[in-house]
Amino acid sequence: MKTWLHSWRAAVRIARRDAWRAKGRSSLVLAMIALPILGVSAADLTIRSAELSVPERLERSIGTADAAFRDAGFGGAPLLQTPQGDNAVPEKDDDNTPWPSGTTDPGKVIPADSRWITDTVGGAKLTTVHGLLQTDVRELKADDPIAKGITTLLDGRYPKKADEVIATSAFLERSGLSIGSTVSARNFDRPYRIVGSYELPDTLTTAQITALPGAFLAPYAKAAEKAGAPGPGAATTYLVQRAGGFTWNTVKEINTKGVLVVSRAVLLDPPADSEVPFYQRSGWGDYRSSDGADAMLLASVATVVGLAMLEICLLAGPAFAVGARRSRRQLGLVGANGGSRSHIRAIVLSGGLVIGVSAAVVGTVLALILTLALQPLLEDYLGQRFGAFDVRPLELLGIALLAVLTGLLAAVVPAVTASRQTVLASLTGRRGVRSTSRVLPVLGLIALLLGAAIALYGSVVTDQFVIVAGGSAIAELGVVAMTPALVGLFGRTGRWLPLSPRLALRDAVRNRGRTAPAVAAVLAAVAGTVAVATYTSSSDAQYRAEYTASLPHGAVSFFQMEEGGRDVRAVADAVQRYVSVDTRADVSRVAVGKPGCSAWGEGPGCGRYEVMVPPANVCPMWAPTTDGSDPSLKYTPEQRRTMLRDDWRCKQDEGGGVYVDGGLLVGDARLLKVLGIDAPGAVEALAAGKAVTFQKPLVAKDGTIGIKQITDPKAAEKASMENKPAPGKVVSVPAHLVTSDTKTYGLQVLMTPATAKAAGLGTAPVGAYFSTDRLPDTEQRQKLDAELASIGAGVDLVIEEGYVSDDSIFLLALTVFAGLVTIGAAGIATGLAQADAEADLKTLAAVGAPPRVRRTLSGFQCGVVAAMGVVLGSVAGLLPAVGLRLTEERERIRFHEQTVAEGWGGDLTPPYVPIVVPWETLAALLVAVPLGAALLAALVTRSKGAVARRAAT
Incomplete structure (x- = not known):
């Protein structure tokens, strides 16, 4: 044992001296090994630091509160939830009945001995230097001790009055505003002064303002309702402090009242799966990530690490081989003075050990320094602040050992080769006659054929990606083993x-x-x-x-579905200013209810419509049944195939860029021109007061189409759940059916404003279509985007560039x-x-x-x-x-x-x-x-x- 230790000490000293003498070669190999170690160690430090602990996550979500109470949206019905509070289902889950819905007040179930504050989040379009910006609006007493940790104040102070707010640095950057500026919302002219800037540690890029509870969202909702605009869509969380916290049994008790709870005590000490009724529910037990996914991730990481080590060994091995040859006189002297082959192998292997240890130390130290130095940049890139700088010595030691192992593996073949040199050949510098091994190419050829066969089997017989990938990897390793022989074949071309x-x-x-x-x-x-x-x-x-193109190549379209299309004209004018427009076609939609309603009929006094399909034209597979069963199950597969192939009623509609119900637009012949629809008689039919339709099932026997106006969407939803027709008034419009095979880009029905008015249908602007001489360039797009941002309209702009x-x-x-x-x-x-x-x-x-x-x-x-x-x-x-x-x-x-x-x-x-x-x-x-x-x-x-x-x- 003592002799072995002394021989290795001497070998390491010789290797260290040789590495120091050949600084260029040593630095090259060290850099090759240290760079992957640097990258992997830095990634480990970054991931571990960005991976928040449970207390850190709780601090950023619920501050110092013991629990957060939220309405689950089940109308107060009892529920089952996960311990994390990220999912819930009704306690009574009947497949034949829909889930309960509605709201409940979590504040009513808060224990009397608790202290709580509210955290309400909504949204609004706020005024900025550039125009309007869709922004999250929060109502939270941010300086309350319960809210500590949810926000981080960067500058200024927290709001103290109802007309004061603080804003995230992301909002200030995008809006062009600063502390001291005033901000207001669309349809809500009350000014609010910005008194401070803050950040959300988990989402640094979120544009948000925070006001005192009740200071913004409630009055804004009233103003928006008065203007016929959508409200803020606010959701409230109750942050509760209570002596003793909330145990899992307490959480389950509160769940019986329809309230979802995120408990600090439960998250710090989660219950066993057997104690969680949510996991026992059929279909929800596999909600968590499976062990198979974790195994696949570990296999992927192991594969990447293995390939990286293979690359390094392949590149570093020749360097050790050259070093051994350049030191062959020294190695020969070792042999001449009684050194055995094991001593020579130990000297060459020690070179790999010295370089590997040095690379491990350099890579790990540089990873620590770079991660600390680049942490602010990494946080900005990831969009969240790290937790504590998390250094896990065992993980870094394992990564460092990879460097040592890589250095040793790269030196194995040169060590064996050097030990086989005779003392005479080493001292004289003669290499002698060397022949390449014939075993390795044969093994490589066998691996190549075997891997190709496995890959072929996987792709033709089993259809398993894993088998194909494994066979391909074996084949590639076979080619690597055949490389020396293939290099010899290349040499024959030298003549x-x-x-x-x-x-x-x-x-x-x-x-x-x-x-x-x-x-x-x-x-x-x-x-x-x-x-x-x-x-x-x-x-x-x-x-x-x-x-599938949504428009002809080069055409432009946009839709505004909200606020009754109030900004349609302004957006259309902006598009025409910055795009080389040839033809412009303004379009409207059928509107049911008061002005200002969205296209979905949301809100009081708002409705919607349906384009009716006559009962005789309904595909038998889709015809409604009285018992609510699937009608297609009444037919055999052959009958279903026949209907899909031959029955015109079962032909599926083509997709496209029309986002209104039934593909119905109100416009004129210019829309047909923009879409390139040259259907015989279509223009004349529009002029004659008829609706032009491209869907045969929509046309009744009398040559009309039916449009049902639904003024009570809730009653219609109830009727749909009961498999009954929705209540509403049906109007008939004379129609002209286009039977030619024409691409309509989703347009199914087109009628003029005069035709809609004559049928008693209300309309509202919804968008416009444009044909262009050429596609807009980057500068034009940027100017148009800036203009649309200043208008503040929520539009869906499409520029058909073809497949990109x-x-x-x-x-x-x-x-x-x-x-x-x-x-x-x-x-x-x-x-x-x-x-x-x-x-x-x-x-x-x-x-x-x-x-x-x-x-x-x-x-x-x-x-x-x-x-x-x-x-x-x-x-x-x-x-x-x-x-x-x-x-x-x-x-x-x-x-x-x-x-x-x-x-x-x-x-x-x-x-x-x-x-x-x-x-x-x-x-x-x-x-x-x-x-x-x-x-x-x-x-x-x-x-x-x-x-x-x-x-x-």
């Missing part, structure tokens, strides 16, 4: 190359122990990039084929990443080649080779490694992508066939799942990356090198 590339290729083949790992590292990076790029390009082609892929930037990023890894790996291999072949370069200089030969040779050495890795990686990367796409295709086809066989599918067209090879990405990798690597290596290489003296014998 057709000029001098410099032939020398570079010959050097790469003769030193496969140095070249093969670098090629394998490039192969792995490129294979992953090609796989993802192929899968992404194929998916992008599929999405492009499935894309979001993957182009992603593919570019992948290509750049693969290029950087490739150039880095090739550069490392080139640097090692220069260090290893310094004697050959000096010999070239001695025999009169021009200076540029050194630079040219260096460039071709780097280019050769990059080219070999890119070619092999491109071929290896296609296998997993093709396998995954075949799996996805079979899965979609099977689902489609099952849906069609059962008669439920409306679309009988088989799914389109293409396989597209990203030729642009492959071209960039195959041509640009090796060329760039060669040029970069040539530029950074010195042309001249000193002629060495003859070595002493």
